[in-house]
Amino acid sequence: MTTNNGHPTGADMGPEEIQAVINRILASDEAAVAKEKDGTRRPDETQAAPIDRTWRSRALALSGDDQQSAADGDQQELAERRALRRVAGLSTELEDVTEVEYRQLRLERVVLAGLWSEGTAQDAENSLQELAALAETAGSEVLDGMVQRRLKPDPGTFLGSGKAQELKEVVHATGADTVIVDSELSPSQRRGLEDIVKVKVIDRTALILDIFAQHAKSREGKAQVELAQLEYLLPRLRGWGESMSRQAGGQVGSASAGMGSRGPGETKIELDRRKIRTRMAKLRREIAEMKPARETKRSNRRRNQVPSVAIAGYTNAGKSSLLNRLTDAGVLVENALFATLDPTIRKAETPDGIGYTLADTVGFVRSLPTQLVEAFRSTLEEVADADLILHVVDASHPDPEGQIAAVRAVLTEVDARKVPEIIVLNKADAADPFVIERLRQREPRSVVVSARTGAGLTELRQLISTNIPRPGVKLDLIVPYAHGEIVSRLHEEDVEILGLEHVDEGTRLEVMVREGLAAELEPYVRHE
Helix, strand or coil, X not given: CECCCCCECCCCCCHHHHHHHHHHHHHHHHHHHHHHHHCCCCCCCCEECCCCCCHHHHCCCCCCHHHXXXXXXXXXXXXXXXXXXXXXXXXXXXXXXXXXXXXXXXXXXXXXXXXXXXXXXXXXXXXXXHHHHHHHHCCCEEEEEEEEECCCCECCCECCHHHHHHHHHHHHHHCCCEEEXXXXXXXXXXXXXXXXXXXXXXXXXXXHHHHHHHHCCCHHHHHHHHHHHHHHHHHHCCCCHHHHCCCCCCCCCHXXXXXXXXXXXXXXXXXXXXXXXXXXXXXXXXXHHHHHHHHHHHHHHHHCCCCEEEEEEECCCCHHHHHHHHHCCCCCCCCCCCCCCCCEEEEEECCCCCEEEEEECCCECCCCCHHHHHHCHHHHHHHHCCCEEEEEEECCCCCHHHHHHHHHHHHHHCXXXXXCEEEEEECCCCCCHHHHHHHHHHCCCEEECCCCCCCCHHHHHHHHHHHCCCCCEEEEEEECCCCHHHHHHHCCCCCEEEEEEEECCEEEEEEEECHHHHHHCHHHECCC
């Protein structure tokens, strides 16, 4: 079988033909190096950036089991997720992408492509490694990747025409069925690149949305993800043949049919758009209806003046592991990006007994799709309404500063930058000590921990205790022995007991309480 331009597909190429394609690619790279040495390269000529090919094995180098500890519990949800795995090599993809109108996102054997337009070569490689980790999390096998040094994307094919042809040869040589681009593509760029490589092309946004769709568990989470997917799909609807028929009259119609050949216009695609808009409106109503229940819980915590601490950070930085360590929550822990999406709120205590809530939120990533930020805005409000943010950073990552900047950009979008923040440098057991020291000098309000081993958690708990709102009214009370319920109330988590002794009149307590409780305790205040 051949493609539209007469070249054989990867399935029909023999070993010699595949080797010939590889030799041509290597020869073009050698020629580019020779041009660079001789100074014959034109200033505007783009080139493929040198890239470390070992990134494929480093995308998600550690297994999920290696990242778990006894504090993570039995991890039944992880066992359920791993019970169904995709089988490599089995595909139902059609040979020619133009044979279908709408396609489901089935990732199996992929080639990655990206642009190096700013920053260093290491930054471009880190971005492609992250894309590889996203692809592996979605259930695909990453075969190869390429980065092009280019000032700005080509408006028609994203990559330049020459590099797009090289990408086509790589796709055929590796037998890939999908190309993933490390950026968001316009509909015309996606179609133009597909016309060249003749396999499915998706962008970074579609990949992240697919992962969210796989991992969402709660009713609210599923509705939020579906809304984001529909917002992304709406401007990208496509159709062929009768579904795109247009009105035509006279001799302009197909085969000069004249009168009677007028079609109804773009009936099918317009109908699809209407259905999508109707569904989006319904999802927005459903999400709005779920908001009062969440607001009620939040207002109860505010009314009882319970301090709130939110765990935020880059995806796969170890937020869920940290929550399990601090509260024994037993939430899912997996060495994958966006493993947990639904927020989890648990009760915790400071070392001196002050109660607070600890909330684990959705992870962030570079260039987080705007559709997801809007759809998950109600969930991210937990961060904006918190009294303290634990910003978890993977200290073993090649670019931890980039992760911090990406998370703070999203926090700014949801108006959460005003909340006090503690940088938690996680995975200290796997991080370079020099990197940790560099981060600590850059971020004074930081603590070094390892959620896997438990190191540094005592210091973290003390920092939380120091930075959350504490009872601010000091009282000296005498509670008669007949009112034991008052003493019991003073032993709850929102009261700090400074001293207690039993005297003839009753139980004498020196306590720190919040203003609302102080008014209730006025009858028991000891007067000199």
